[in-house]
Amino acid sequence: MQLTLLALILALLTVIGFLIGRSRAASSVGGRVAELHSVPSYHGVYVALWAGLPALLLFVAWTASEGWLAMQLVLSALPDRLTTGDGQSVGLLKADILNLAHGIATGREADPLVAEAARRYAAFRDLADWSLLAVVASLAVAGLAWGRHRIGPDLRARPAVERVVRVALVVCSLVAILTTVGIVLSLLFEALRFFTVVSPLDFLFGTHWSPQTAMRADQVGSSGSFGAIPLFAGTLLITVIAMLVAVPVGLMAAIYMSEYAGRGVRTWLKPALEILAGIPTVVYGFFAALTMAPFVRSVGEALGLDVSSESALAAGIVMGVMIIPFVSSLSDDVINAVPQSLRDGSYGLGATKSETIRQVVLPAALPGIVAAVMLAVSRAIGETMIVTMASGLTANMTANPLQAVTTVTTQIATLLVGDQEFDSPKTLSAFGLGLVLFLVTLCLNMVALRVVRTYREKYD
């Protein structure tokens, strides 16, 4: 309630600030706008920023600290016997107060002291919300007045506004970076917890993967074994199969589209190929499981081979098909970026079309093609659904594409599906796998960037 009101007041004051600033700037020079340092609309934005920005910052800071502050006040009024103790009991007390304050039944008779604290907490929050409204609104009005007071022919409104915009841009890019850092750190800490239970050497070089840990002491057959090599091998096998499908087909398609196809063919072929990229991976997954895997199996049996019903080959082929549009679309863009003058130069020497493509166009486009392939590899390594559905969960260590294998991502998904306790090595191993996966794709991306930078040719 207060929040909506506050947002409305702030928006209104900002708009009013803009209008006042603009008109006052014009009237301060008697309508001769050219005499102003900045055009009137910058003055408008300047006043609007003074009205909105400090108030908004105060609001954010206030709401971030209000709950904590209220809790501290309430706790300090309680007798020491309740508030001293280990972290868990204090946490429980806080939760009780919060629940009572919000009217959520705790299911047991509350301590009168705690009930009293909760009542005071709720009252404080209510008071604080209304005072917040008053303080923020008056700050906005004060800011508006200050901004309006500053306006004059010599006010450098444009540089001031541009400084604020620049800070806003920096904050936006920081949000992206900090989120990434946060994800990496959470991954790292959980993985470290895992590595205190299972030695990193056993994890990285062990050859047996069986993450079922015993829930009861007398349980049989669930020893918990965390050798991740079979998962890495499975990931590698499926990725290799996928790339064997995607790179040649994608590259040839790109060459056809950019060099041979006429404009008419190109206008429908390229979007048609990109539809492939729009199919959800789950759909690819059941295509792989229900169509491709039985097909591979029947072909294998016709040839007298022993094919398991869920095979790495089926999953790899379908994954390759899924990646084709990545390779072809990116390569097509890169090949199109090769300047026509290079092709002309080659044709002018009497080279045929295929000689020109093989010896001039492709080498010139190579850095981009390598980047496209690397991106496709990252994508193949990260793909989960197809393997989950088509190649199963058996951690076989084999190089035989006709066997069922499993991959790192599939295991992570299975480990974290459903209700899991977050202190058993079984669940934590998912974070260990995630960390390894992250490091591998990071290395791949860095290598790709390096290759691109080293071999890039500069055209103007």
Added chain:
Amino acid sequence: MSIPSGIRSSIPSQLKLRPRGDRQPNRASGAALPAKMTARGVKVFYGAKQALKGIDLDIQENRVLALIGPSGCGKSTFLRCLNRMNDTVEGCRVEGRIALDGEDVYGKAVDAVQLRARVGMVFQKPNPFPKSIYDNVSYGPRIHGLASGRDELDEVVQTSLKRAGLWAEVKDRLREPGTSLSGGQQQRLCIARAIAVSPEVILMDEPCSALDPIATAHIEELIDELRANYTIVIVTHNMQQAARVSQRTAFFHLGEMVECDDTEEIFTNPRDERTQGYITGRYG
């Protein structure tokens, strides 16, 4: 008529400098000299738009022919007809007859690829391939199989670079990328690349327009030397350049060839009013 099937096999014999003692390339009067290429009634259309309106022109052997005229007059279009580079442009149609040594280059039996090995081209902007200097020059000989073995290829590269006047500057850095050279050096590299396939005619489309005056002087000198062995057609916007390097000059205007004569005649005594207007700088 068709070009004999033995074009490619005939090329290696031309790799070595052919003595041309029986001709006197510096004599300027052209009428008596044989025509290497002839154009009769050449019309070019880009879609519905007509770019050339019937060009008749003779290109004489071992002469430099300069094509001048204001922008958009069709001189580059005409140049690109001579080795069928216009084939690669979508929607371009060529009518009329262009002959090389009396054979129609647009004839059914002629392969544009083989034609371009005989009629080479140097472009406005230097366009070295993203390869080493050596590989840039050896590209043509390799794809046409002009050299058997490493030593012969080395020799072709060296000869071509020497003829293009670039050998002294690059002989110690043949493995460096062609794009690492300066603009003028890159253009001479492109000329060396064109020479390496031993063409009979070299077409140059404003080869100096992206270069500074010193590099331009280098290229102009080079064109004068190359005349001894090749027939050259050059498109230029720079009339001093046309006067300096060419023996014959053709003036194009609005898709027509206004007049073609010995360069001296064109610049001292033009017959057409439009030519006079252009070379004296009244328009263009």
